[in-house]
Amino acid sequence: MKNKLILIFFIILSPHILAKPEVVSLYTYHNHPPFINGIDDGLTYDLVNLLNIESKGKYLFTLKVLPRKRLDKKIVNDGSWTVVWANPEWFNDHYKTKYRWLSILEDASTVISRVEDSIEYKGPQSLKGLTFGAMAGHKYLGIDELVRKGEIKRILIIIIPKLYLVAYLVVEVFSVLQMLA
Incomplete structure (x- = not known):
């Protein structure tokens, strides 16, 4: 049983x-x-x-x-x-009609500059004549066009996870120490 x-x-x-x-x-x-x-x-x-x-x-x-x-x-x-x-x-879903969207986090891109050379950012035009550190493979609306026109210099930043090491790849040759100074 x-x-x-x-x-x-x-x-x-x-x-x-x-x-x-x-x-x-x-x-x-x-x-x-x-x-x-x-x-x-x-x-x-x-x-x-x-x-x-x-x-x-x-x-x-x-x-x-x-x-x-x-x-x-x-x-x-x-x-x-x-x-x-x-x-x-x-x-490319500006009106949220192609896909179903759920917001769980507010995100923003931030422009960071030195206090001594501060930038009052009012849009991509504010960066004309400057060097922009950008993550490799990322696109930046408004900025990429100015880079193509030669109005902004872009340097690529590669972040190596866990080490928090930033390596800079630039077309011109100059030392990492000069860039960090």
């Missing part, structure tokens, strides 16, 4: 015990701090962990980091995806 009760108990609960969570892939192309600081470290991993905790086993959120161009192809070719840390402007 005891074995029959155990069998009945297992049959009733087996769908719940054996149920596997639905896997949900989250995609990002932001592979730099603060979004990704290293292996399993950064805001993106924090978001994935939070979603997994809050879903209480119903879903298993996983992260896939793709270069932007590959992500753009995925969006066109695959109907099932979720992109984190995105902006409608960056995906």
